Amino acid sequence: MNRYTRRTFGLELVMIGIALVVAFPVYVLVNLAVRPPSDTSSPLRPTLAPTLDNFTQAWQQGALGGALSNSALVTVVSVLIVVAISSLAAYPLARVTARWSRGVFLLIMLGLMLPFQLAALPLYQTMRDLGLLGSAWALVLFYSGLQVPFTTFLYIGFLRALPRDFEDAASIDGCTSWECFRHVVFPMLKPITVTAIVLNAVSIWNDFFTPLLYLSGSTQQTVPVAISGFVGQYVSDWNLIFAALLISMIPILIVYFALQRSIINGFAGGLKG
Amino acid sequence: MVLFAFVVLVPSARGVYYAFTDWDGLDPSFSFVGLDNFVEMTRDPDARQAIWHTLLIAVSITIIQNGFGLALALGVNTMIKSRNLLRVFLFAPAVITPIVTAYLWRNLLAPDGAVNSLLGAVGLDSWQQNWLGDPDLALWSIVGVIVWQFGGYSMVIFLAGMQSIPKDIYDAAAIDGTGPVRRFWSVTRPLLAPAFTINLMLSIIGGIKLFDQVYALTGGGPGHATDTLSTLIYKDAFTLGEFGYSIALAVVLTVVVAVASTSQYFVLARNERAAS
Secondary structure, three states, X not given: OOOOOHHHHHHHHHHHHHXXXXXXXXXXXXXXXXXXXXXXXXXXXXXXXXXOHHHHHHHHHOOHHHHHHHHHHHHHHHHHHHHHHHHHHHHHHHHOOOHHHHHHHHHHHHHHHOOHHHHHHHHHHHHHHOOOOOOHHHHHHHHHHHHHHHHHHHHHHHHHOOOOHHHHHHHHOOOOHHHHHHHHHXXXXXXXXXXXXXXXXXXXXXXXXXXXXXOOOOOOOOHHHHHHHHHHHOOXXXXXXXXXXXXXXXXXXXXXXXXXXXXXXXHHHHOOO | OHHHHHHHHHHHHHHHHHOOEOOOOOOOOOOEOOOHHHXXXXXXXXXXXXXXXXXXXXXXXXXXXXXXXXXXXXXXXXXXXXXXXXXXXXXXXHHOOHHHHHHHHHHHOOOOOHHHHHHHHOOOHHHOOOOOOOOOOHHHHHHHHHHHHHHHHHHHHHHHHHHOOOHHHHHHHHHOOOOHHHHHHHHHHHHOHHHHHHHHHHHHHHHHHOOHHHHHHOOOOXXXXXXXXHHHHHHHHHOOOOHHHHHHHHHHHHHHHHHHHHHHHHHHHHHHHHHO
């Protein structure tokens, strides 16, 4: 089992074959995105005279620059708020065993179960009354509230497994509970913080339904909504659409390949809790 | 905490209340109609179909995606040289925006799209289909797209589970002379129970709530052949203005998610205990 045999080599070929099949859509995506609209040959044929015209055109007409910066802003601010609130909330919840902390914990579990569709429409009305509809800040507010229960849950699971000795030592040395959290507990939470950042950032960046509801018709778009509007507008101009899709993927893929180890461990690790 | 109450708990509670009204989303004067929305649902063929599609999609994604993910994990968790590279590549689709991959696939699966071209190129012309336009096939095309995107996700979770299994157990099994199949069934499978729990929960809940991919790939069509609860909720509220009815559907969705996840949780937790 621990030697590289002929059978291992066969398995290697099979796995690479599967990977190629999985990668096939990406090949077509790139191939068509660099192809001038006049070229109507099969989508499988490599494009011999690649052009970047589709990208410049998609970039200008789709207002993708604005959408990318909106998405980045919403994601970064929301994740910061979520991590700050959740880690602070989880600490007393995991350490204090009073009855109210159990009540709050159950409330958070309830929040995890409720599908967002139930809250979406009444919240739509509230946002409208507050004049937040169409503003990126509505999304920040929304995601902060939505993701906090889940993230707190992650932190509580991690904190319960963490020994209290360090905190006890710190408080004997005269730490206030805030200093204790800031300098002793939070640094120890680093693995779960990475997980929380990764999971929240991916789900917020990729979310389509919420901005579709709360930003529709406004000039402040996030990437998924901008792409959807773009597809609606250039229905049959697939070379242009593919260029736009590729532009929207590139930032994610750069971050993913740069940080792949922590991202994959983040996905796998947090879900163990 | 206040924020959480503001965006999740209060609107959800109001949602449950609206489910019993004929609110149209704008008019502040609406009346309490009791169970009318739910009664209408049992008569509405679209709603019945949507519930059926939702369950069908959730169950088939759960089975196929996890089967595929498990097979990939078993393949990658070996001595092959490309294992790290494969892990990174196979997981990559899972981080890409679902709506973006769905638009990509809408073109690939079009009658003159790349999938049919590929089938033609390898001589399988008879397999060419109108993948999204055929009412009998469209639902399965959607399932296929999701398996493509999230198979690697399941794989990563299974892999994490496999890597936490101590090597000694396999050595012991090898000394006892067990073959690879027996080794998988009697050693790997029971020790993967936590990974199974997570994967099955994620895919069934994700499947039940599915919206983006259906919206982008077929819009619920052709006809209503691929409408799920989520797309119907969206359509009823924002194109038909039937907010009360739409929220009643959302209540049904909530109940389905709650029942599916709690019952699954208890069954799997029992299996986990039995396995350990």
